Amino acid sequence: MNARRTVRGLSLHAVVWLIGAFVAVPLVYAVISGFKSTGELTTNPFGLPEHWKTGNYTGILGEGTFWRQIANSAGIAIGTTCCTVAVSAMAAFVLARYAFRGRELFYALFTIGLMFPFAVAVLPLFLLLRNFDLLDNPLGVILPQAAFGLPMTIIILRGFFRTIPAEVEEAAVVDGCGKFRFFWKILLPMARPALGTVSVLAIVASWNNFFLPLLVFNDPKWQTVPVGVQQFQGQYATDYALVLAYIVLAMVPALAFYAVAERQLIGGLTAGATKG
Numbered sequence: 479m480n481a482r483r484t485v486r487g488l489s490l491h492a493v494v495w496l497i498g499a500f501v502a503v504p505l506v507y508a509v510i511s512g513f514k515s516t517g518e519l520t521t522n523p524f525g526l527p528e529h530w531k532t533g534n535y536t537g538i539l540g541e542g543t544f545w546r547q548i549a550n551s552a553g554i555a556i557g558t559t560c561c562t563v564a565v566s567a568m569a570a571f572v573l574a575r576y577a578f579r580g581r582e583l584f585y586a587l588f589t590i591g592l593m594f595p596f597a598v599a600v601l602p603l604f605l606l607l608r609n610f611d612l613l614d615n616p617l618g619v620i621l622p623q624a625a626f627g628l629p630m631t632i633i634i635l636r637g638f639f640r641t642i643p644a645e646v647e648e649a650a651v652v653d654g655c656g657k658f659r660f661f662w663k664i665l666l667p668m669a670r671p672a673l674g675t676v677s678v679l680a681i682v683a684s685w686n687n688f689f690l691p692l693l694v695f696n697d698p699k700w701q702t703v704p705v706g707v708q709q710f711q712g713q714y715a716t717d718y719a720l721v722l723a724y725i726v727l728a729m730v731p732a733l734a735f736y737a738v739a740e741r742q743l744i745g746g747l748t749a750g751a752t753k754g
Contacts, residue, residue, distance in 0.1 A: 508722045513719075534719055544724075546699065550700055554619050558684040562623075566631035566632045575640075596626060630679065639669065681735065681739075707725060
C-alpha cells in the first residue's frame with residue numbers, strides 16, 4: 479500500500495514538473511533570446527548569447543509608447559473590474575438571498591451568457607458603440623468587457639453568498655440592520671475572498687483581451703498591450719530578437735500581478751467549498 483502511494487506521488491510530481499516545463503521553457507527561451515541579435519538568434523537559436531544585447535530591453539523601456547500601452551491596459555482593467563464586481567455583487571445578492579418568482583429563470587439567463595461567444599456579437603456591438611459615440615473611448619471597451627464578465631462573476635458570488643448562514647442576516651435584522659446595510663456592512667466584508675477571486679479573474683481577462691480593443695480603438699494613443707504587441711510585430715517583423723524582447727516585457731506586468739494574486743485566487747475559489 480505504501481509502495482503504491484509512493485509511486486502515485488512520484489507520478490503526480492512528474493506530471494507537475496512536465497507541465498511546468500511546458501510553461502517555463504518557452505518563457506526562459508524568449509527571455510534569453512531577447513538579449514541576442516537577430517543574426518545570432520538565427521545561427522545560435524538555443525545557446526546563450528555571446529554578447530548580451532541589453533539594448534533590446536532598455537530601448538523598449540525607454541519608449542513612451544510602451545508605458546502608455548501599459549497605463550491604458552491597467553486603466554481599462556481597473557475600470558472593467560470595478561463595473562463587473564459592483565454590478566455582479568448586487569445581482570448575486572438578490573439571486574442568493576431573496577426568494578421571488580422567476581429567480582431561477584433570471585439565474586439561468588446569466589448562465590446561458592457563458593455560452594454566448596463574443597465573435598457573434600462583433601457586428602451589432604460595433605454598430606451600438608458607434609451609435610453611442612464610444613469608439614476611441616475607453617468606455618467602449620470597459621462596458622462590453624464588464625457585460626461579458628457578468629455571468630461567471632455572478633455564478634461565483636451567488637454560490638459564495640448562499641453559503642453565509644441565514645442566521646447572520648436574521649441577527650442583523652433584529653439589531654435594526656436594513657437589507658442594504660447588511661449587504662454593504664456585513665455581507666461584502668465576509669465575501670472578501672470571493673470578491674478578490676472575481677477581481678483577479680476580471681483583471682486578467684481584461685489585460686489579455688485583444689480583439690475588443692482592436693475593434694474599438696483606431697487612435698494609437700488608446701492602444702493596449704496586446705494590440706501594441708501585434709503592432710510592434712508588424713513594424714519589426716524581421717527583427718525577431720527585438721520582438722521577443724517586447725513580448726517578454728509585455729508579459730511581465732501580468733506575471734507579476736498573478737504572482738501576487740495567486741494565493742487570493744486559490745483561496746477565493748476554495749473558500750465557498752470549505753464553508754458549512
